[in-house]
Amino acid sequence: MSEAIATKSDQAVDDHGHDAGHGTTTGISNNKLMMWAFLGSECLLFGALISTYLLYKERFNGFAEGLAPFAEDGRNIGPRFGGSDGEGVFDIPFTSISSFVLLASSLTMVLALSSIRRGEYRNFRIWTLTTAALGSVFIAGQIYEFTEFVEKGLGYSTNIFGSAFFTLTGFHGVHVTIGIVMLLATYIMHKQGRLNQDKAETVEIVGLYWHFVDVVWILIFTVVYLFPQ
């Protein structure tokens, strides 16, 4: 019995020095398991948002064409709601480019992780900052896009489509922003000497979050911009 305990203690001590996780029951470190659980929760968060968006896009179009089910006497009541559902407002080539920028950042994230795992700190710093920069370009694009849309007459309160669109893409934008903060924190911790090869798992966990946010964007981009208007 004491033997088993000794082994476990040794492993727990090991955790401090190397990639954590050897001392846990599942073999996955607590931090990584926490991130996986959190991302599971995030799936439902974006699931609820995307469902809301799809429902309201449908409803807006239906109502806009005078198909409101509560036109009780069967009279065509004509377009009831002002504003657009993205038609004539969206700039799909522009958003495609910024989407591509975001996707490219997943590649640089992978490169950052593999650099720190191999102890190539210079490359790690370059790729981490590149990832953060690409994310920032995406956010800048989103801010530009939002102001354009508002100028063209699609504001947050214009109609149900506007509310649903800005809420869905806004939530994603906030997630990317948090990811950028995480990347910069990783960079600063590395500069302080608190994060190096044997703590590469921290970078891996940040990477999990970053890739998740990217994958969600693929979904949002498809649903919002590529589905027929």
Add this chain to the structure above:
Amino acid sequence: MAITEDRPLALEAGTVNKVAERPLGALTRPQSDVGWASWFTTVDHKKIGIMYGVGSLFFFLFGGVEALLIRIQLAAPDGQFLSESLYNQVFTMHGVTMIFLVIMPMAAAFANYLLPLQVGARDVAFPRLNAFSFWCWLAGAIFLNTSWFLGGAPDGGWFAYAPNTSVTFAPGNGMDFYAIGLQIAGIASLVSAINLIVTVLNMRAPGMTLLKMPIFTWMMLVVQFLLLFAVPVITIALFLLTFDRSFDANFFNVEQGGSPLLWQHLFWIFGHPEVYILILPAFGIISEVIPTFSRKPIFGYPFMVGSGIAIGFMGWGVWAHHMFVSGLGPISVAAFSMSTMFIAVPTGVKILNWLATMWGGRLLFNTPMLFATGVIAMFTIGGLSGVTHAVAPSDTQQTDTYYIVAHFHYVIFGGALLGMFAGFYFWWPKVFGHKLNEKWGKINFWLMLIGFNMTFGPMHVLGLQGMARRHHSYASEDGFGFWNGIVSAGAFVIALGTLAFLINIWISARSAKKNPVEVGPDPWDARSLEWSTASPTPVHNFDVDPVVEFQDDWWHRKWGKNEDGKIVRKAYPEDIAQDGSATDVHLPSPSYWPLVLSLSLPVIGYAVIFTFWLLIPAGALFLAGFLGWALEPADDPEAAHGHDDHGPNDADASADAEAEGASHV
């Protein structure tokens, strides 16, 4: 008595070397773990569990007073005690309080205190996040209740159906408090769920496979997964509501084509799993109490676990039975009727297994067991009336009547709350080192049981007679007066029962102080690991990590079969339990920052409701808490490294890693 034993029965105890404290970080680290101030900085899962318990009991009195106000108003026809507006606020806050501020944190109290002990760990995986969860919940609860003084409490029901919650129909600030208050409590639930999932999956003692975990641990694990996936859905629903009310979005603006049904769907996709979030902890508790006082192992352990998991899964497929009258169409209604009937099956499995556990057992009906059997009986009544709701035509008749009110009180009060009381009486000696008084316990139980049935039994009749719920009053010619009088009298009997519980706490503590009786590590001859360490639990839980071989391992250390196959005692708990004498175990250090960080959240809430200028102090608090947390190592890093014997400390290891993780999470 010839029992061959291939392992030493007694658990090891002893001293672990002291590690020097070297505080680092922005402020001097709080050091003390005694005294009133230590409660504000503690990261100990046991203290946090006790604080959850105290908080939930406090709000239980609050919600109880609200219930009594409702019952005074409805005691006789044409009640004039409360105004219409005040009545709406009181019944809304009664529901919100009892669900989010009583049952959920009470379950969190048991989970926090017991899960690490039952899996044989020193603490939860992320001790500071655990403290954050508690303060965050408390901040949300207080925030919600300050609405009483800041322009009126929420008045749209705990379900807050759109478009009643829009600014047009609810012009006060009440629904803003509802949306933001629950949002804050939701953060607490989510963080706590992640924390406990990681704790249970990752920090089990050597040998404790998933199918050797106690049923309570299993049920709480299922609950944490339900929270993990249900909380984000209500988060979105509440955000949409806040955006509508504060930023002129159109989600529930019917004039603009917004869909009130969307709210109902989002709310109940959260709300139905929430029902199981409320009841499964009680199921777990009585699954520990019943075997202990039946002197038998739980009947059909794998089926108990499996049915709990099945309830967790199926709980996601029944939400629309709350919406049968909203015009979903026949196919949806039929599908949700079927799934609702189906979910009664795993619940029935549990009830039969509890009965089979008691069957042929040497039953000992002391207070915890009385409450546990009360749960079986009362929950079965509530479950049966639940099955009648699965029949959509019948449900259409019952919707929005007192029949529904009767049903959910039978499951939530008769199931969840009585189960929690069983837990209080059962684990009280483990937490405080003395038992609660048996005589007062029985008074407490019988008053509650009788009062409960007086209150909610007649509501079935009232509902079937057509009395609508949520109405401020009824006319004398409706003929509801007689049963309403009984119901209101019953509510006061419940209040007496609650009073008996409070008296019991006080009397038991006083007599334990006057003439201390050693309860020993294991006063009930129980089965799971928390009973293998001293009472009250030492701050470090276990002197040495327990090693587990069997399901109910602690029981197997005390009892075994002789050559005739008879069960005989092998050892007494006092002889084999850990004595808790290890003194200087290295534990996660206390911290101010969880409290500071959580304080920023209600200030953000006030900012959204009143003036955005408040974002300045809120931001300052948030940044202070966030940076303080990030810069402060969860542990002294020097201490955590290179020391070869600071206990089996997954908690330390993860807490250390968390310090690094926390700066960006």
